[in-house]
Amino acid sequence: MASVTTVGAALPAEHRERLMRIAREVSFDEGTRLFEEGRRADRFWIVRTGTVALDVHVPGRRPAVIDSLGHGELVGWSWHFEPHVWQLGAEAMSPVRAYEFDAVTVRAMCAEDPEFGRAVAVWVGQVLAHRLNAARIRLLDLYGPYGSGSP
Template sequence: MGVVTGADLAREPFLSDVRTADLTRLAKAARFTQIPAGRRIFNESDPAERFWIIRDGTVAVDLQMPGRGPVVIETFGPGAVLGWSWLFRPYRWRLGGFAATPVQAIELDGRLVRTLCAVDPSLGYELTRRFAELVVERLEATQTRLLELSDVNPVNDASLS
């Protein structure tokens, strides 16, 4: 697989239009990784110290629900970014995740990326903006999934009159 380069990162949709110099710096925090099917990648409440760009395979993100156990909220495949908790305090996973199939990914060291962002505020702003958009998308998807799983029926407005 070799060393991750800025060119490797530029091919990923999430980072496709980031400045070349920034991609070169980010590549220093990156490595190629393979994750076998069934392996837990992270658990709710554990320290969040990395994130991944999925190149091949599928990852399922789950949430521990009282009385139900883990519930898969969403699955992600090639091109998806996995993990944002490394960027926001308290740097702990809000959800869990496991490899639903064998996964090939680019893994980035979140602590080192945070340092790069602190040194270069324009990089910090760009990544924070991209991850904030990702968080909003994921929260909306989670809300939809939880509503689908809910046993609660919506209130009939006609019954209120």
């Protein structure tokens, strides 16, 4: 069964097809930074192949990885919420092929078609909830006296 964070599981077929019509195929070499925390969020990606690590800036240290994303998963949600600034950073952990989407175009599509907009908002919300839970588990594993208790 597909994860709720993948576009295939979260968006109804008609909305997924509409979104995919504006996709642009891109690729990133291993080690490429897709975006930096605090910068303008003007696009997002759906991973086709490879792995992308989400990280948070830690002063004086390497960014702390909080999650890794693979096939079919959404990379980037900050584009959907004002002030449209990245809340995390992202780096290709292997060669990555992805579909790229222009955030301004997708937000305009959402505004023009409330049903499409609702479907995209629910999808992004599911992704955000999943990422928040993953970050919570990671923090418990790192700092909790007994870890998260997850297998």
